[in-house]
Amino acid sequence: MKLLEDKIREVGRVLPGDVLKVDTFLNHQVDPKLMAEMGKEFAKLFANDDITRIVTVESSGIAPAVMAGLYMDVPVVFARKHKSLTLTDDVYTSEVFSYTKQTSNQISIDKRFIKENDKLLIIDDFLANGQAVQGLLDIAKQANVDVNGIGIVIEKTYQKGHDLIAETGIHLESLAEIKSLEDGKVTFVND
Amino acid sequence: MKLLEDKIREVGRVLPGDVLKVDTFLNHQVDPKLMAEMGKEFAKLFANDDITRIVTVESSGIAPAVMAGLYMDVPVVFARKHKSLTLTDDVYTSEVFSYTKQTSNQISIDKRFIKENDKLLIIDDFLANGQAVQGLLDIAKQANVDVNGIGIVIEKTYQKGHDLIAETGIHLESLAEIKSLEDGKVTFVND
Numbered sequence: 001m002k003l004l005e006d007k008i009r010e011v012g013r014v015l016p017g018d019v020l021k022v023d024t025f026l027n028h029q030v031d032p033k034l035m036a037e038m039g040k041e042f043a044k045l046f047a048n049d050d051i052t053r054i055v056t057v058e059s060s061g062i063a064p065a066v067m068a069g070l071y072m073d074v075p076v077v078f079a080r081k082h083k084s085l086t087l088t089d090d091v092y093t094s095e096v097f098s099y100t101k102q103t104s105n106q107i108s109i110d111k112r113f114i115k116e117n118d119k120l121l122i123i124d125d126f127l128a129n130g131q132a133v134q135g136l137l138d139i140a141k142q143a144n145v146d147v148n149g150i151g152i153v154i155e156k157t158y159q160k161g162h163d164l165i166a167e168t169g170i171h172l173e174s175l176a177e178i179k180s181l182e183d184g185k186v187t188f189v190n191d
Numbered sequence: 192m193k194l195l196e197d198k199i200r201e202v203g204r205v206l207p208g209d210v211l212k213v214d215t216f217l218n219h220q221v222d223p224k225l226m227a228e229m230g231k232e233f234a235k236l237f238a239n240d241d242i243t244r245i246v247t248v249e250s251s252g253i254a255p256a257v258m259a260g261l262y263m264d265v266p267v268v269f270a271r272k273h274k275s276l277t278l279t280d281d282v283y284t285s286e287v288f289s290y291t292k293q294t295s296n297q298i299s300i301d302k303r304f305i306k307e308n309d310k311l312l313i314i315d316d317f318l319a320n321g322q323a324v325q326g327l328l329d330i331a332k333q334a335n336v337d338v339n340g341i342g343i344v345i346e347k348t349y350q351k352g353h354d355l356i357a358e359t360g361i362h363l364e365s366l367a368e369i370k371s372l373e374d375g376k377v378t379f380v381n382d
Binding site: 024028030033035036058062063066067069073074076078080113 | 214220222249261301304
């Protein structure tokens with residue numbers, strides 16, 4: 001998605017440790033018009049996947065997921081993150097390890113918000129090691145529903161998340177595919 | 192806002208301890224079309240307040256704030272919540288006590304995302320004791336910028352948040368004003 005790639009080129013900051021900071025428009029300050037364009041793009045890319053519901057993880061997934069939900073006319077559910085959770089029968093939970101923060105979180109979704117026969121679209125802001133997506137796939141498995149699509153805002157194609165998803169055969173679309181952050185420079189697959 | 196009041200009447204659940212659960216459409220599952228209508232309504236209500244930027248707190252404020260930002264054509268910043276924060280010169284921080292969870296969090300906003308001469312609109316999902324709003328007002332004060340509006344999705348008018356804001360003289364608008372949750376029944380100011 002050219003609009004997004006241009007924005008990343010313009011304001012994205014590459015920091016030591018293979019970090020791309022996009023807090024100017026995505027995960028701290030948010031550019032609502034860009035989010036809306038991203039939502040339209042997701043709606044187009046997953047138009048033939050019979051999606052009935054979008055799931056994401058708080059907080060940075062919420063803005064793109066809600067915009068996608070608006071243009072696809074489906075409800076959105078954001079999984080809650082917890083340091084630790086008192087398990088109850090009311091929620092699906094999964095463990096998500098964050099490589100960036102080197103901590104583990106539990107994510108949970110209330111069982112009322114995934115229905116039998118749902119066809120889920122997972123949306124997230126970043127795909128790197130794929131831990132958040134795997135947590136949501138795990139929850140979908142517990143709920144015994146299909147995941148028909150995975151929509152990512154920014155993918156680091158050289159990390160292991162891409163292959164993990166490829167193995168599942170699920171329709172994956174990333175709006176910006178990054179090939180490298182070497183020498184402090186963002187290189188896209190399209191470049 | 193009738194659409195929102197109808198939705199609360201339809202699916203809101205009143206729980207012991209003066210709790211109104213709206214996780215079916217606002218703070219766990221999200222109804223994107225309703226969020227968009229709320230965004231339009233906020234844009235109309237604050238059309239004359241010269242707003243340059245919206246601030247909210249993760250996670251439940253994000254969806255309504257981003258929709259308001261879309262229709263007002265201004266950037267949105269969501270404050271991050273932390274258990275405790277290593278203070279740096281780069282962020283504004285404030286302490287927010289949650290009566291619901293009986294815990295204290297720090298919220299923070301990167302100094303790059305509030306500019307000189309900004310006229311802020313604070314948006315949040317609930318107004319009860321007003322702690323989150325006060326934290327954002329505190330951050331605005333540190334940044335030495337004006338807060339020209341406070342937009343709330345659901346206000347419990349009988350709790351102290353309303354009076355705290357009234358004392359500041361800031362333009363307050365709540366899309367649904369609740370007068371009472373007594374006997375497990377939602378009564379609106381408009382009823």
